[in-house]
Amino acid sequence: MSTGAPARRTLLLAxxxxxxxxxxxxxxxxxxxxxxxxxxxxxxxxxxALGGGEPLPRTAQMIxxxxxxxxLTTAGVGAALALSGAMLQGLFxxxxxxxxxxxxxxxxxxxxxxxxxxxxxxxxxxxxVDGSRASVIVPLCAFLxxxxxxxxxxxxxxAGGRISAPTLLLTxxxxxxxxxGVLALLSALALRDWEVSRAILSWSFGTLEDRSVEHVKIIAxxxxxxxxxxxxxxxxxxxxxxxxxxxxxxxxxTARVRVLCIAGSSLAAAAAVAVAxxxxxxxxxxPHLVRLVSGRxxxxxxxxxxxxxxxxxxxxxxxxxxxxxxxxxxxxVMMSLVGGPFxxxxxxxxRRELDTW
Amino acid sequence: MVSSLAGESxxxxxxxxxxAVDDVSxxxxxxxxxxxxxxxxxxKSTLLRVLAGLLAPARGTVSCDGRPLASLGLRERARRIAxxxxxxxxxxxxxxxxxxxxxxxxxxxxxxGPQARDARAVGYALEAAGVGGLEARRMTDLSGGQRQRVxxxxxxxxxxxxxxxxxxxxxxxxxxxxxxxxxxxxxxxHERSVLVVxxxxxxxxxxxxxxxxxxxxxxxxxGAPDEVLRREVLEPVYGPHLHxxxxxxxxxxxxxxxxxxx
Amino acid sequence: xxxxxxAAAARFGPSSRRLVILxxxxxxxxxxxxxxxxxxxxxxxxxxPMRIVPAxxxxxxMVCALVVPERIxxxxxxxxxYSGLGARGxxxxxxxxxxxxxxxxxxxLLALSPDLVLADNWQLADTTARLREAGVxxxxxxxxxxxxxxxxxxxxxxRLLGVEERARAEVAALDVRVTALAAGAxxxxxxxxxxxxxxxxxxxxxxxGTAADEWIRLxxxxxxxxxxxxxxxxxxxxxxxxxxxxxxxxxxxxxxxKGATESLLRxxxxxxxxxxxxxxxxxxxxAWLYDTVSQxxxxxxxxxxxxxxxxxxxP
Numbered sequence: 001m002s003t004g005a006p007a008r009r010t011l012l013l014a015x016x017x018x019x020x021x022x023x024x025x026x027x028x029x030x031x032x033x034x035x036x037x038x039x040x041x042x043x044x045x046x047x048x049a050l051g052g053g054e055p056l057p058r059t060a061q062m063i064x065x066x067x068x069x070x071x072l073t074t075a076g077v078g079a080a081l082a083l084s085g086a087m088l089q090g091l092f093x094x095x096x097x098x099x100x101x102x103x104x105x106x107x108x109x110x111x112x113x114x115x116x117x118x119x120x121x122x123x124x125x126x127x128x129v130d131g132s133r134a135s136v137i138v139p140l141c142a143f144l145x146x147x148x149x150x151x152x153x154x155x156x157x158x159a160g161g162r163i164s165a166p167t168l169l170l171t172x173x174x175x176x177x178x179x180x181g182v183l184a185l186l187s188a189l190a191l192r193d194w195e196v197s198r199a200i201l202s203w204s205f206g207t208l209e210d211r212s213v214e215h216v217k218i219i220a221x222x223x224x225x226x227x228x229x230x231x232x233x234x235x236x237x238x239x240x241x242x243x244x245x246x247x248x249x250x251x252x253x254t255a256r257v258r259v260l261c262i263a264g265s266s267l268a269a270a271a272a273v274a275v276a277x278x279x280x281x282x283x284x285x286x287p288h289l290v291r292l293v294s295g296r297x298x299x300x301x302x303x304x305x306x307x308x309x310x311x312x313x314x315x316x317x318x319x320x321x322x323x324x325x326x327x328x329x330x331x332x333v334m335m336s337l338v339g340g341p342f343x344x345x346x347x348x349x350x351r352r353e354l355d356t357w
Numbered sequence: 358m359v360s361s362l363a364g365e366s367x368x369x370x371x372x373x374x375x376x377a378v379d380d381v382s383x384x385x386x387x388x389x390x391x392x393x394x395x396x397x398x399x400x401k402s403t404l405l406r407v408l409a410g411l412l413a414p415a416r417g418t419v420s421c422d423g424r425p426l427a428s429l430g431l432r433e434r435a436r437r438i439a440x441x442x443x444x445x446x447x448x449x450x451x452x453x454x455x456x457x458x459x460x461x462x463x464x465x466x467x468x469x470g471p472q473a474r475d476a477r478a479v480g481y482a483l484e485a486a487g488v489g490g491l492e493a494r495r496m497t498d499l500s501g502g503q504r505q506r507v508x509x510x511x512x513x514x515x516x517x518x519x520x521x522x523x524x525x526x527x528x529x530x531x532x533x534x535x536x537x538x539x540x541x542x543x544x545x546x547h548e549r550s551v552l553v554v555x556x557x558x559x560x561x562x563x564x565x566x567x568x569x570x571x572x573x574x575x576x577x578x579x580g581a582p583d584e585v586l587r588r589e590v591l592e593p594v595y596g597p598h599l600h601x602x603x604x605x606x607x608x609x610x611x612x613x614x615x616x617x618x619x
Numbered sequence: 620x621x622x623x624x625x626a627a628a629a630r631f632g633p634s635s636r637r638l639v640i641l642x643x644x645x646x647x648x649x650x651x652x653x654x655x656x657x658x659x660x661x662x663x664x665x666x667x668p669m670r671i672v673p674a675x676x677x678x679x680x681m682v683c684a685l686v687v688p689e690r691i692x693x694x695x696x697x698x699x700x701y702s703g704l705g706a707r708g709x710x711x712x713x714x715x716x717x718x719x720x721x722x723x724x725x726x727x728l729l730a731l732s733p734d735l736v737l738a739d740n741w742q743l744a745d746t747t748a749r750l751r752e753a754g755v756x757x758x759x760x761x762x763x764x765x766x767x768x769x770x771x772x773x774x775x776x777x778r779l780l781g782v783e784e785r786a787r788a789e790v791a792a793l794d795v796r797v798t799a800l801a802a803g804a805x806x807x808x809x810x811x812x813x814x815x816x817x818x819x820x821x822x823x824x825x826x827x828g829t830a831a832d833e834w835i836r837l838x839x840x841x842x843x844x845x846x847x848x849x850x851x852x853x854x855x856x857x858x859x860x861x862x863x864x865x866x867x868x869x870x871x872x873x874x875x876x877k878g879a880t881e882s883l884l885r886x887x888x889x890x891x892x893x894x895x896x897x898x899x900x901x902x903x904x905x906a907w908l909y910d911t912v913s914q915x916x917x918x919x920x921x922x923x924x925x926x927x928x929x930x931x932x933x934p
Contacts, residue, residue, distance in 0.1 A: 033721075033724065034727060058753070059730070059753070062729055062753040066749060207745070209725075209746070211745070212745070212752070238451070238459070239462060242445040242448075243445055243447070244446075245411050246446065249411065249435065249440040249442075250459055250463060251432040251435030251462050253431055295450065296451070328722075
């Protein structure tokens with residue numbers, strides 16, 4: 001483990017995030033389109049929702065539950081996307097890798113859309129989870145789409161000494177274009193049902209409103225599954241930073257690490273997309289911010305990133321609701337507005353590094 | 358006596374096909390320092406990577422303590438063979454001790470994690486490589502010579518019986534070149550065998566127990582430095598512009614310098 | 620890089636390849652076994668619902684034609700611009716004064732304590748699901764594509780809302796207007812009309828099976844794009860080839876202050892030869908009327924008929 005200043009900073013960051021999470025969650029629960037709720041009712045409603053105690057009157061209980069699932073989903077999605085991004089950045093040894101830049105969330109989106117169209121029998125629905133097969137099939141197809149995207153990118157970017165950043169980015173751009181094209185094709189084919197086109201378009205904006213307990217379960221499963229991969233890849237990713245041959249000479253099973261990282265990041269990204277649609281930049285920005293504070297060790301990065309991701313998305317989501325009132329923005333739009341400039345800034349700042357391409 | 362590492366009739370082709378290693382046999386015995394010499398493109402580094410198990414030979418086998426290398430798992434291999442690479446794909450931003458601890462990967466159980474034994478091994482390795490006081494420094498803050506020694510320390514931390522070293526002096530100044538080779542010669546003791554790939558003929562003369570000369574992927578000569586570093590052996594490989602000499606007694610070893618004939 | 624692909628593919632051993640094939644087959648299989656989710660039956664009310672929330676512009680038009688404002692618990696904010704309420708004067712105002720919500724989301728709708736929510740079936744399924752879980756009946760209106768659909772929906776709504784008499788009266792009134800339209804259609808017969816829109820990114824026309832097709836037909840005109848189905852793209856070339864007698868475009872709207880289609884048609888030199896651009900043959904319908912999918916297809920037809928009469932110079 002690292003010693004000295006970075007370790008202290010890491011600890012401080014961890015503590016800071018843990019301390020920030022509950023009040024943010026509370027803030028998120030308190031604010032909503034029908035105004036602020038007081039703590040007592042919130043407490044009662046949440047306890048009842050989680051299985052114990054007396055519920056509030058019908059409408060109030062429902063509203064508390066809506067907010068509870070929304071808050072949990074937001075935290076889960078933020079954590080999952082950040083973890084996915086951290087794994088991809090470690091695997092590709094490049095800080096510009098992320099599930100949205102590399103087309104992973106796009107692949108999950110396409111998989112989910114195809115599944116929705118199939119399962120919905122052509123009816124235009126965003127994931128309407130009613131306990132039917134849809135709640136299993138859609139995340140599964142999202143996972144297949146995400147895994148296919150990452151595998152394709154790994155294949156093309158090559159596995160050698162240094163992963164070429166231009167190849168990585170170009171592959172991601174190409175993949176995202178192809179996916180957008182296929183989605184446009186689906187829209188064009190379904191033009192008569194232009195409601196379908198509208199639903200497909202909505203996918204690209206994402207949504208965190210009106211989530212149900214099923215959504216929370218899906219994201220929890222995805223996140224936990226990805227977290228179980230972490231102990232098997234954390235140190236290995238550190239050792240991979242000096243090159244694949246070098247890592248192999250130390251005894252690291254590089255192929256296994258690659259497969260595990262792909263599986264883990266795809267699971268996390270797919271669960272996030274299946275539950276909330278496409279939300280960009282969380283996977284790019286959050287691991288980068290964590291790295292700035294606690295250094296590049298993956299043992300801390302892979303654990304702090306999900307925590308930071310949850311805090312980050314909760315903060316941004318609550319912030320835009322507090323600022324914009326009822327006219328809220330879809331989370332995908334909101335993150336593009338925040339993350340886009342950040343990404344540009346990062347590109348400029350890394351230009352010195354990138355000059356050596 | 359079983360060789361600690363042996364390669365039998367090795368052949369390796371790069372896509373092309375370009376034959377980089379052509380029917381080369383090598384046997385390393387414990388306690389010896391073997392130097393592989395040859396001009397650029399002679400296949401020295403490729404041979405090293407085949408011996409390390411990083412490249413699979415098209416023909417021939419590599420065996421470690423009599424067992425085929427291919428039958429050993431990656432961790433098992435890393436416990437027996439350690440490589441000091443010429444350069445790294447990227448210089449990590451960790452501390453020196455963190456970096457050298459990476460060498461313990463193959464010996465640390467994933468369930469129990471690092472033990473006191475591992476910290477001790479890292480300490481010994483740093484001392485043996487002569488970088489004992491640099492634990493807390495960042496890898497990016499080291500000089501070329503220090504970096505080379507840290508790479509050696511990491512290889513030592515693996516506690517492997519075979520050390521394969523790839524061009525250790527490529528970017529070092531004169532003082533450090535000798536120092537590194539002196540270290541490697543010291544490391545080749547009862548339990549350890551060291552194979553060094555280098556283009557520096559004179560360092561080979563000074564420190565090697567045995568010298569192997571590669572040209573065009575083939576092994577053209579092998580033996581004590583005295584036997585290999587002669588005009589009739591080197592001229593066909595390196596060309597005519599060589600001047601041979603001999604150090605004063607009691608050293609008496611041969612040296613070769615490139616010198617344009619008038 | 621072209622050599623990298625086969626080399627890289629070769630790195631996937633036979634077991635990995637099998638895994639990929641299995642995954643693809645699984646995905647294909649899942650997509651093939653699609654099945655539409657069950658549509659819940661229409662709810663039955665012991666007493667007529669008194670807190671109704673129409674959540675789409677079509678629902679607003681139809682529900683507000685049947686019940687008094689007091690029974691409307693809330694309206695979408697877009698109702699002001701996109702339904703016929705704005706055209707009903709003081710009467711419409713009474714409805715527009717009811718509470719409004721910005722977006723179709725569960726929380727704001729639940730806060731209105733509705734007995735019944737009426738939405739289009741394309742609106743966010745998750746919200747509909749949450750409302751149903753909360754015990755609020757949500758009835759999804761199917762897309763209204765023809766007058767027959769409108770009549771049927773009126774009658775269904777009549778039963779649902781306990782205003783069957785009123786519903787039948789509305790349907791009857793609609794039929795009277797349709798008959799009147801047919802009566803005056805003689806002079807318009809044989810002339811072609813085309814519903815065209817173009818915001819600068821390509822032109823669209825309304826073919827058979829759209830609301831526009833319906834109001835063109837009710838006005839006694841022929842739809843120049845009747846050979847197409849649904850909303851289709853239409854290039855300038857195709858437009859010139861069709862050269863309809865009348866062009867119908869949408870007027871200014873919230874995000875279309877200047878009436879983009881009309882400006883574009885008049886400014887485009889290539890289209891100068893269109894017959895419909897001369898005289899009064901370009902008919903502009905207010906945006907809400909152009910886009911309506913409720914009983915106001917008849918209102919749109921009437922507006923079109925008036926415009927056509929003026930254009931064709933009838934007495």
